[in-house]
Amino acid sequence: MKKGYYIHFGGRESIGVSKKIDMQMEELKKYYDMREQEVVTPVRSLPERILGLFPTLSIRREYEQALEQLEQPDFLYVRRTVADRAYLNFWRKVKEKYPQCKIMIEIFSYPYDKDDFGKWNAWPFYFKELIYRPRLKRYVDRFVTYSEDEEIFGIPTLITTNGIDVESVRQIAGEFAEKKLRMIGVAFMQRHHGYERIIEGLHRYYEKDMDRPYRVELNLVGDGPEKPMYQELVQKYQLEEYVHFHPTLVGEQLDELYDESDLALVSFGMYKVGYFGKMMALKSRECLAKGMPLLTGCAIDVLDEEYPYAKTFPNDESVVAMEEVIAFFEQIKGTVQNKRELSDRIRQFALQHVSMEAVMRPVVTYIEENQVK
Numbered sequence: 001m002k003k004g005y006y007i008h009f010g011g012r013e014s015i016g017v018s019k020k021i022d023m024q025m026e027e028l029k030k031y032y033d034m035r036e037q038e039v040v041t042p043v044r045s046l047p048e049r050i051l052g053l054f055p056t057l058s059i060r061r062e063y064e065q066a067l068e069q070l071e072q073p074d075f076l077y078v079r080r081t082v083a084d085r086a087y088l089n090f091w092r093k094v095k096e097k098y099p100q101c102k103i104m105i106e107i108f109s110y111p112y113d114k115d116d117f118g119k120w121n122a123w124p125f126y127f128k129e130l131i132y133r134p135r136l137k138r139y140v141d142r143f144v145t146y147s148e149d150e151e152i153f154g155i156p157t158l159i160t161t162n163g164i165d166v167e168s169v170r171q172i173a174g175e176f177a178e179k180k181l182r183m184i185g186v187a188f189m190q191r192h193h194g195y196e197r198i199i200e201g202l203h204r205y206y207e208k209d210m211d212r213p214y215r216v217e218l219n220l221v222g223d224g225p226e227k228p229m230y231q232e233l234v235q236k237y238q239l240e241e242y243v244h245f246h247p248t249l250v251g252e253q254l255d256e257l258y259d260e261s262d263l264a265l266v267s268f269g270m271y272k273v274g275y276f277g278k279m280m281a282l283k284s285r286e287c288l289a290k291g292m293p294l295l296t297g298c299a300i301d302v303l304d305e306e307y308p309y310a311k312t313f314p315n316d317e318s319v320v321a322m323e324e325v326i327a328f329f330e331q332i333k334g335t336v337q338n339k340r341e342l343s344d345r346i347r348q349f350a351l352q353h354v355s356m357e358a359v360m361r362p363v364v365t366y367i368e369e370n371q372v373k
Helices: 015-028 046-051 063-069 085-097 113-117 120-138 196-207 227-236 251-259 282-290 322-333 339-353 361-369
Strands: 003-008 033-038 075-079 102-107 142-145 155-159 180-186 215-221 243-246 263-265 294-296 310-312
Touching (some): 003 015, 015 075, 033 063, 085 102, 102 361, 155 361, 180 322, 215 251, 215 322, 227 243, 282 294, 310 322
Parallel strands (some): 075 102, 102 142, 180 215, 263 294
């Protein structure tokens, strides 16, 4: 069996990244003998930290220790970190010791300069990147990218997307309610969620008639810096009967609330953070895995314009019209016998497009086609 190593640089420090490492590892273990290898960044003194900021000097990491722990690898799957002299030398030494080993580095977002180095205190690392990343093509075989770029820094790419373990996500249950539409937004509420567009839409919908024949409700689950603003809007417009706030929920409590919901909200404020591309947010994957139709204010990468079970509103500050939401909901309801049939269709799409098996397939295909031994 071919042997691979999953290499990261402190990835377990983040819960989200740690979870993703586990999912990717489990998928690769279906085909290969996989080992996890962290390149440790030791505790550094203040002088070492300062020296590490200089463009031609390196961030101190335990590269030699990591190299010694590699045992005849056929391939390395790597989470990208800042390129510097020591980083480049590590890949050089790997290739010298194991010339047949394929090195694949995952780039979560590209271009990443603005995201990673946009703040003034990140500029020293940007200068390191400018010097050393063009040289990666000497040693790196492929970049794994979520963009549509066929080549990055002179290195061919494997194009994929963000994925999740669909089977571990509980599918929704329940039934449709007569003349009632229930929306749900689950998030640590930040600017880019933009749920005020939905609340404003509810305000306009109920402004003239609080006894509309079609009842529309919204459940917002979670905390975060934007939550007080949403609560103030709801109080201002006297929408407490229709908008319900919940603390952070997990497990059965959250599953039950999803069961009672008809449409899941993704993000409606990406324009606030200057993002106008297609989203790859894990929340969209989780909702698809649950079998939930989506409402979003930004296009989602795996959904084309013909996908029937998501409605995309403009990526701007415009108010979301509830009449359009209701029309969308009634349209998709008319294509199925019941809520279970609808959720089955959406979940099947998730299995085919955002499961870890689907998104890691280009990596597995590359390894097999290049006869890594």
